[in-house]
Amino acid sequence: MSDPRIHLALRMGDNSLILAQQNSKWCGHAPTLEEDIALANVSLDLMGHAQMWLGFAAEIECEGRNADTLAFFRDTEEFRNSLLVERPNVDFATTLMRQYLFDVWHLEQLLLLSQSSDTLVAEISQKALVEVRYHRERSQSLVIRLGDGTIDSHNRMQEALNALWSYFGSFFEDSKDDELLFDLQTSPMPSSLYPSVLEQLNQDCVLSTLKTPESEFWQKGAVQGHHTENLGYILAEMQYLQRTYPNSKW
Amino acid sequence: MANELPLWEVFIRGQHGTAHRHVGSLHATDAGMAMNNARDVYTRRNEGLSIWVVPSSEIVASIPSKKGPLFDPSKDKIYRHPSFYNIPVEVKKI
Numbered sequence: 427m428s429d430p431r432i433h434l435a436l437r438m439g440d441n442s443l444i445l446a447q448q449n450s451k452w453c454g455h456a457p458t459l460e461e462d463i464a465l466a467n468v469s470l471d472l473m474g475h476a477q478m479w480l481g482f483a484a485e486i487e488c489e490g491r492n493a494d495t496l497a498f499f500r501d502t503e504e505f506r507n508s509l510l511v512e513r514p515n516v517d518f519a520t521t522l523m524r525q526y527l528f529d530v531w532h533l534e535q536l537l538l539l540s541q542s543s544d545t546l547v548a549e550i551s552q553k554a555l556v557e558v559r560y561h562r563e564r565s566q567s568l569v570i571r572l573g574d575g576t577i578d579s580h581n582r583m584q585e586a587l588n589a590l591w592s593y594f595g596s597f598f599e600d601s602k603d604d605e606l607l608f609d610l611q612t613s614p615m616p617s618s619l620y621p622s623v624l625e626q627l628n629q630d631c632v633l634s635t636l637k638t639p640e641s642e643f644w645q646k647g648a649v650q651g652h653h654t655e656n657l658g659y660i661l662a663e664m665q666y667l668q669r670t671y672p673n674s675k676w
Numbered sequence: 677m678a679n680e681l682p683l684w685e686v687f688i689r690g691q692h693g694t695a696h697r698h699v700g701s702l703h704a705t706d707a708g709m710a711m712n713n714a715r716d717v718y719t720r721r722n723e724g725l726s727i728w729v730v731p732s733s734e735i736v737a738s739i740p741s742k743k744g745p746l747f748d749p750s751k752d753k754i755y756r757h758p759s760f761y762n763i764p765v766e767v768k769k770i
Contacts, residue, residue, distance in 0.1 A: 458681070460702050464716040563710050571705060 430488045431544065433506065433603035434613050436496075437649070438535075440507035443497055444657070445528055446472035447664050448515055455588075457518055464564065468525065468531035471557040478550045495580030498668035502658050508596035512657040516586075519558075519572070519579075526565035530626055531597045532618050533562045543611040566630055573634030584636050595644025596643035597623075604649075617648075685712040685735060688726040694769070696728050704729075753770055 429529075449469040458460035465619060480493035515521045527562050536558055539551035546630070572579040598620045607613045667674065681703035687696035699718050703708035710729040719727070740745060750756065 458703060460713040460717055463720075464713065467716050467720065562716075564716075567708060567712065571709065624703070 430603040430606040430610075431547065431612060432483050432487050433482035433484070433601065433649075434547065434607055435479045436506040436669065437496055437508075438539075439476045439483060439493075439496070440505045440655050441511050441528070441532075442472040442479065442654040443476035444505070444507045444660060445511040445525070446470070446476060447660060448511065449521065449525070451515060452518075452521065461518075464598060465521075468561055468564075471561065475550075475554045475557075479551065482546060482550060492670070498665045502661060503662075505651060505653065505657060506618060507653075507657075508668050509593040509654055510590060510647050511597055512654055512660060513544075513590060513593055514656055517582070519582035520589065522565060522568055522572070523583060523590055525561070527587075527590060527594050528570045529558065529562040529565045530620065530623055531594075532566060533558050533612075534623055534626075535597075538614045538619070542613060569636070570634040573631075573636040583634070587636055592640040592643055592645045595642070596648045598647065599644070599649050601645050601649040627667065677709040679706050684700040684714075684729045685732050686710075686714045687730070688714075689726040690723055691725060696726065699723075700730060729735055 447471040449465050449472070450463065452465045453469075454462065477493050478496070480496045484491045484493060484496055510524060513520070513524055533555075536551045536555045540548050541556060542548040542551065559618055569583065573583045574580070598617045600615055600617050602614055604613070608615050624638070633637055645654075682705070683701055684704055686699050686701050689696045702710065702713045702717055704713050707729060711727060714727050714729050718724070744754050
């Protein structure tokens with residue numbers, strides 16, 4: 427049986443990789459120069475985290491692969507990212523809300539993982555935490571400003587939150603591997619993060635005047651590799667070069 | 677553009693500098709956002725130890741047409757430059 431830590435490393439790495447790829451599409455197109463640079467910075471940070479997690483996955487897997495081969499030569503059903511990060515960019519409100527929801531989960535998850543009984547998991551998490559604390563603060567402040575901004579910005583942010591909500595639940599989906607990892611005190615059960623994450627969202631909602639949807643109908647399946655259609659398009663674009671010219675270098 | 681956010685001036689104290697230097701400007705709705713944007717736009721390469729952001733509208737600038745009365749009087753007072761003194765080797769950062 428394969429090491430359950432591979433499941434954790436892929437889940438962490440794929441979330442960061444796919445969101446980095448999605449955000450990078452804003453480069454040169456964001457509404458203001460400041461946001462353009464900030465989004466690119468976040469993408470680069472996440473790409474760095476993806477490299478660490480996927481490198482870790484490749485190392486314990488021992489099949490001669492590395493972070494690059496995992497990123498560029500796997501198909502959709504082998505990806506373990508949540509459904510939220512693969513939602514299309516749509517507009518700036520959706521992109522920002524997606525980032526914010528991800529950041530709230532990500533910070534909570536990394537704080538717990540930095541206490542992991544597995545030294546490498548703890549070390550990678552501590553390294554990522556330095557950047558993710560800032561991501562969380564930045565997206566939170568923008569969500570509050572736009573939520574509590576004009577009628578138009580408020581409506582756009584609320585619509586984005588409603589549209590993304592059912593995919594957000596994908597972060598809290600448990601699997602058999604998660605049970606094994608929980609018993610080893612390597613990582614928490616994904617579902618156990620939901621109460622504190624929801625509490626944080628509701629706290630921010632007081633300031634942003636947005637309303638957290640009450641529905642707890644979650645889109646599921648990502649932990650088994652069942653993804654939405656959009657992931658195929660993301661991978662097609664991201665993997666094209668390496669698939670067409672294998673092992674080509676920058 | 678009428679709907680642009682207010683302009684802020686950014687000053688950064690670098691790793692080896694002892695004073696904040698003006699590095700450029702940016703747009704933001706308020707001080708908190710200006711600080712975040714300054715961090716993202718101007719300190720990507722580990723340039724800074726400290727950031728100041730100031731609303732551009734709060735800066736009082738000298739008027740170009742009054743350049744003469746302001747600066748001309750000091751033009752011919754070469755003795756005000758400290759170049760006539762020998763600086764002891766022990767004294768650094770001058």
